[in-house]
Amino acid sequence: MNLVRDKNQLYEEIVIVTSRYLGPAADRFVSRQCQNHLNKRPEQLRPKDLKSLISWFSLAMGLLSEDPELVMQFESELQELAGRSR
Numbered sequence: 001m002n003l004v005r006d007k008n009q010l011y012e013e014i015v016i017v018t019s020r021y022l023g024p025a026a027d028r029f030v031s032r033q034c035q036n037h038l039n040k041r042p043e044q045l046r047p048k049d050l051k052s053l054i055s056w057f058s059l060a061m062g063l064l065s066e067d068p069e070l071v072m073q074f075e076s077e078l079q080e081l082a083g084r085s086r
Contacts, residue, residue: 010085011042014053017077021061021070033057047085054078 011030019026034042037056038049045053054075061071 008043008045010047010050011045013081013085014045014078017074017081018057020077021074022064029060033060047082050078050082050085054082 011034015026015030018030022029031042033053033056034040034045034049038045038053040049057078058071058075061074062068065071
């Protein structure tokens with residue numbers, strides 16, 4: 001089941017990066033982070049939202065994984081995406 005029908009390109013790119021770490025749960029994870037922490041639907045996501053979103057992602061991934069290297073790698077990939085999205 002897909003939680004979001006009208007996604008934007010930035011959202012899709014974030015889900016692609018996140019899926020490398022969370023697999024099929026990535027779409028749901030990213031959607032919930034957008035809604036719960038930014039009060040935005042995924043289709044409303046904009047490049048200026050990435051800094052805050054990356055902070056929330058890092059916190060959540062730190063709680064999900066006991067591997068700090070993995071969390072840092074995930075954050076680094078998102079930071080690279082943020083640099084390309086400006």
